[in-house]
Amino acid sequence: AQSVTQLGSHVSVSEGALVLLRCNYSSSVPPYLFWYVQYPNQGLQLLLKYTTGATLVKGINGFEAEFKKSETSFHLTKPSAHMSDAAEYFCAVSPGLSGGYNKLIFGAGTRLAVHP
């Protein structure tokens, strides 16, 4: 069975500071990994994804994440936070090549607050 753990339900940073949102997963097969962002009263939007290949993945809005198999982690980072980054962020895993279906398992989410 697959699962996702996001450490820290709330993260607060200053504008211009580093953003680090943590995600650890468990999977019995090589996973595909995703980060989604959800702004208030909106649906989820894909930030970035790892499927195969390069383990450092760059996404939209200056975010990136690194797949570390040995640590079963896929942490999301951004060098300099902007006020517009305030939102809820979800890490998700799907079965990858062994799974025929695109079933996403989501973490509980991390709410990012950015203050001046």
Next chain:
Amino acid sequence: EAGVAQSPRYKIIEKRQSVAFWCNPISGHATLYWYQQILGQGPKLLIQFQNNGVVDDSQLPKDRFSAERLKGVDSTLKIQPAKLEDSAVYLCASSFERGGRNEQFFGPGTRLTVL
């Protein structure tokens, strides 16, 4: 291109009443998903369609929830009768194919409050 459309955006009902949600996926997307997002939690898959067939409904409470996608395009999700614990945001998503690498595109959701 137009995104995933959902209606209504908000719904308030009394417990034991019935409610239905509608979703129109992105044109050409064969796979459609319904998720339940309870406050403070991540979305949980309720049901997944490939065209008009169900490929995963393992987490759908079938005694009260039902969903259909008769023509392989739009879909409805129904709850009958509703319970207090059904209060949540119901998200619809679609993807071009069912493979794990394919991005899912989400609609804005329907926020259901059961009183």
